[in-house]
Amino acid sequence: MVEKRRAPHAKRKPAKPAALPAGKPGRQARSSPASAEVRALRADLDHANLQIKQLRRESDDLARRAQDGEHAKSTVARLSQELQNRTLRMEQQLAVARQFQRLFMPPALPTFPQVRFAVKYQPSPRVGGDLYDVCDMGNSCVGILVADAAGNGLSATLITAVAKMAFDTYRQNEYSPKVILEKMNLHIVRNTLEDQFLTAFLGILDLETLRLKFTNASHTCPILYGPKRFELLDTEGLCCGMFEEARCEEKEIQLQAGDRLFLYTRGLVRTCNARNQAYPDRRLHKLLRANRDLEVGAMVEQVAEDFARHLGGAEQAEDLTLVGVEVAPRETKEERIVIPSEPMQLSRVESLILSRLEALNYGERVLFAVRLALEEAIINAIKHGNRMDKAKRVTVTFTVDRNECVVSVEDEGPGFDPDAVPDPTADENLELPHGRGLVLMRAYMDEVSFNAKGNRVTMRKKAPWAR
Amino acid sequence: MDEASVVSLEVERRGAVCLVSPHGRIGEAEAHPFQRELLALADQGAKKFIVDLSDVSFMTSSCLGALMVVHKRVRPQGGYVRLAGPQPLVLRILEITKLTRLFGSYRTVREALAAK
Numbered sequence: 001m002v003e004k005r006r007a008p009h010a011k012r013k014p015a016k017p018a019a020l021p022a023g024k025p026g027r028q029a030r031s032s033p034a035s036a037e038v039r040a041l042r043a044d045l046d047h048a049n050l051q052i053k054q055l056r057r058e059s060d061d062l063a064r065r066a067q068d069g070e071h072a073k074s075t076v077a078r079l080s081q082e083l084q085n086r087t088l089r090m091e092q093q094l095a096v097a098r099q100f101q102r103l104f105m106p107p108a109l110p111t112f113p114q115v116r117f118a119v120k121y122q123p124s125p126r127v128g129g130d131l132y133d134v135c136d137m138g139n140s141c142v143g144i145l146v147a148d149a150a151g152n153g154l155s156a157t158l159i160t161a162v163a164k165m166a167f168d169t170y171r172q173n174e175y176s177p178k179v180i181l182e183k184m185n186l187h188i189v190r191n192t193l194e195d196q197f198l199t200a201f202l203g204i205l206d207l208e209t210l211r212l213k214f215t216n217a218s219h220t221c222p223i224l225y226g227p228k229r230f231e232l233l234d235t236e237g238l239c240c241g242m243f244e245e246a247r248c249e250e251k252e253i254q255l256q257a258g259d260r261l262f263l264y265t266r267g268l269v270r271t272c273n274a275r276n277q278a279y280p281d282r283r284l285h286k287l288l289r290a291n292r293d294l295e296v297g298a299m300v301e302q303v304a305e306d307f308a309r310h311l312g313g314a315e316q317a318e319d320l321t322l323v324g325v326e327v328a329p330r331e332t333k334e335e336r337i338v339i340p341s342e343p344m345q346l347s348r349v350e351s352l353i354l355s356r357l358e359a360l361n362y363g364e365r366v367l368f369a370v371r372l373a374l375e376e377a378i379i380n381a382i383k384h385g386n387r388m389d390k391a392k393r394v395t396v397t398f399t400v401d402r403n404e405c406v407v408s409v410e411d412e413g414p415g416f417d418p419d420a421v422p423d424p425t426a427d428e429n430l431e432l433p434h435g436r437g438l439v440l441m442r443a444y445m446d447e448v449s450f451n452a453k454g455n456r457v458t459m460r461k462k463a464p465w466a467r
Numbered sequence: 468m469d470e471a472s473v474v475s476l477e478v479e480r481r482g483a484v485c486l487v488s489p490h491g492r493i494g495e496a497e498a499h500p501f502q503r504e505l506l507a508l509a510d511q512g513a514k515k516f517i518v519d520l521s522d523v524s525f526m527t528s529s530c531l532g533a534l535m536v537v538h539k540r541v542r543p544q545g546g547y548v549r550l551a552g553p554q555p556l557v558l559r560i561l562e563i564t565k566l567t568r569l570f571g572s573y574r575t576v577r578e579a580l581a582a583k
Contacts, residue, residue, distance in 0.1 A: 343495050368525065368556050375527050379495050425565040431539065436528035436564050443563045 090153075097127045097157040104164045110136050113328065113359065114207045118297035120304045120322040122267075128319030129156025129198065130265045131163055135171070140207045143171055146323055147200035147240075148219065148265040159196045162188055163240065177202040177215040178250035181240060185217070185248075188241035197241030201233070201263060210255040210327060215248050220266055225288055226259035258333075260296070261325035262288055262303075267318035273311050283310070295335040295352065296326040336397045339378075341386040341411075346378050349396050353407065356400040363464050369444040370405060370461055376437035377409040377457050385411025385455055403466050404446075408458040415454030474501045478508065484580060485513040490522045498529035505537045514546025517579045521552035531566060538570065547571065551579040 101123055109117040117134050129149025137143045145167060149159035166187040170180045181202055188197065199219040205212045216222075218239045221232035237248030255261075272278050287306055291299050300322045307320070337352065339345035350371060357367055378394060386392035392412040399406050424435040442448050445459040474497035476489040485508055493501055505516065516537065538548040550572045553561060561567045573579040 346495060365556070371525065372527060372560070375494055379527070379529065425563075430565060430569050431535065434528075434532060436531055439564060440528055440560065 093154055094127050097154050098123065100157050100161065101127065104131055104160055106133055106135070109134050110142065111355075111359070112142065112207055114210070115142065115205065116296050116326045116328060118300045118324040120300045120320070122304065122316065122320040124152065124267065124316050124319045126152045126317060127154075127157060128152045128267065128317075129160045130267065130319035130321040131160045131198070132263075132321050132323055133164075133167065134323070137171060137175065137204060138173075139175070141175055142205050142207060143177075144203040144205065144261075144263065144323065144325065145200065146219065146222070146263045146265060146321060147198050148267075148319075148321075149198040150196060150239075152318070155196060159188070159192055159198055159241065162191050163198055163200070175204055175213070176250060177204050177213055178248055181215050181217055181237065181248055182246070185238075185240040185242075185246050186244060189244050192241055197239040199239050199266075203233075203261075205255070205325075210257075211252055212255050212261075213250055213252045215250050217248055220264055220269060222261055222263040223285070223288060224253070224255075224259065224261050225292075226256060227292075229259070230285070230289070255327050257327055257329040259327045260288075260292065260299075261323075263323040263325070265319060265321045267316070267320040268303075268307060268322065271311065271314070271317055271320075273314045277310075279307055279310050293334070293336055295337045296324040297348075297352065298337045300324040334397050334399045336395060338393050338395050340390050341382045341388060341392050341394060342390060343379065343382060345394075346375060349378065350374060353396075353398055353400065353405070356398075357405060360400065360402060360463070362405070366405075366461060366464055370407070373441045373445045373448075373459050373461075374407060374409075376441050377407075377459065380437050380457075381409050381411035381413075381455075384416065385413035387413065402463060404460055404462045406458065406460050408456060410456035413455055415451075417454055418450050473497075474504070476501070476504065478504075481580065484515045484517055486517050486519060486576065488519040488522065492525040493523055493530035493533075494525060494527045495529045498527070498533045501530065502533035502536055505533070506540065509537065509540050509546075514541045514544050516541065516546070516548045517551055517576060518548065519551050519576050520554065520557060523557055524554065526557055526560060528564070531560075531564060534566075534570060549573060549579045549582070551576045 105121060109119060111117075119132060119134070121130070121132065123130070129152065131145070131147040131149065133143065133145040135143045135145075147160075147163055149156040149163065151159075163184060166184040167180070170183040170187075174180050181200060184200070200217045201214065201219040201222055202217075203212050203214040203222070214222075214233055214235065215237055216233060216235045217237040221234045224231050224233055233251075233253070235249040235251050238246045240246075268284070269279055269281065283306070284303065287303060288299070291302060294302065303322055304320070337349055339349060353374065354367055354371060357370060362370075378396070381394045382388060386394065394412075395408075395410045397408045397410075418438060421435060421438055422429050422432075424430070424432055424439055429435070438448075441457070441459060445461050447458075447460040449458050450456065451458075474489055474493060475491060476487055479486040479488070487505065487508075489497075489501060491497075508516075518534070534548055534550075541547065548570050550561065550567075550570050552575055553572060558567075558572070561570075561572055566572075571579070571582065573582065
């Protein structure tokens, strides 16, 4: 509603009307002073009328604008609702994309006596386009694929889907990574849009000769490192899915027992933290070199943890895929795995050591015994040694060969005197809620010994046929 | 302590006796929830427990500790914790720790129910 306004001052001040001569009637001669006054009055009146008309127009205008304002508000409300709906739909699409993403990854990594694999796959909330595969190719060959599709969201997922299907198809009965990637390239070019492509590294390892054939199609170079070498694996080759005529190069390299391969995707080296720094190559190389004796799964975890430390709280904008490969040494080598003092970490160590025992057919009784002794020793280390302090670690070292299994568990606590522990099987101690761990370890393992400080226990169990 | 661990078990009342049947392994992760379940039953008035171990494939001293806590809770009230049907590998654990004497271990649930 527009308030009525008082008439603004006119531009021309009205002349003060002269008083009419008193007593005289209305009719005046034209040129008399009275008619001039009337004319002046009339002019002022006309002017005032004009102003009133003007005011009326303005007030109508304002009323119309007010109406438009209401209209504008409702438009904004409608558009923001629309935006919310679209965002929701996009989130739903991303959720679908995420589910698909999981389908492309192998459910489990194959196991071979000569070579060990581990993978750390951490998809980004934005749904990136990482792809990896470790597959038995037959003829004693294993294929190792790591790939990274451009972009994210549904587009990246689609590229990954096409690439995965192409890989599964073209690797059948084919042992040249160059041939496989070139066929994949053609397939991806023809089945995706212009700006859809992916980088890829494909290695095919002959498990008998330990020769590795590989082709790198613009992917982050895997690192091959061992006691006597440290090199990046690169070849000529454009991304898959860019040009039909693209050709790539294939190289071959001889691996030795003890060599390790570390493969990864762009997410590791391109994501920046809050200080706009990417994870430096130097840091990665140093970490890999310093931990050559770390069990390959533990090594991959360690890189992931170091990367998380570098990232701080920043968002992981791209998928992270880390693949570790270890060529098993012929002689028995001691392996090491380090866990924080959390009981939940126990299963990691357990499955690792027990899988080695299973692979050598140690049998159910020995597996039971080692599982029990290991659990007791680790829980003791966490609860009594490290007093449940998550900052303190438990280091488990082990060797498993055809003769025996040897496991050591060390905590970062002050140690204890194992001989001073009361015997829980004595009548007076039977009702104690704790203390049976040692008894069980000694009963189930062939040998249990402690270091002088008392924070490291070593247990040995002979293979059933060696008893 | 990880609250997300769960031990799978069934509970059945047979008169004054509470028959508890856990499944799978009762190691470190499962012992605490197991103990909580039994103590919750004791809170509701259960005093006589028979734990059917026929489907338990593995246990550690944490499980023994849990059973011990329950035993000490119900014993003064005239209750008991009896173990029934342990698998051979699990029975050995009970024998080594001499807990078969304390809890009472029976070959079957029926024998455990019938015992005085």
